[in-house]
Amino acid sequence: MGTYEGWQFAAARTASGLRYLDIAKRADLAVQTIVNVERMPQIVLSEQKIKAAVTPDVLNRLIAVYEKLGFKLTPGTESRPARIERIK
Secondary structure (H helix, E strand, C coil), rough: CCCCCHHHHHHHHHHHCHHHHHHHEEEEEEEEHHHHHCCCCCCCCCCCCCCCEEEEHHHHHHHHHHCCCCCCEEHHHHHHHCCCCCCC
8 A cells, every 4th residue: 555645635625726624624624634634744544543643534534525526646656656636
């Protein structure tokens, strides 16, 4: 499995023309969570809530929101960098 990067989430939000609050409402998350994810160089997953990491549930909610908005976020791997593409 690859690694998502914060810039992907920031790019999708910006390209969709939405604010942090809009994404937070759609994903049922706190605005600060959205801000923190976008600032992470690499998204660190943890089953438990710990600082500088997100739970798989949070990541899945955000990915689902962006997919509904027409964006596919693809994690980076050793052979390919992380990327985002418009799917609508």
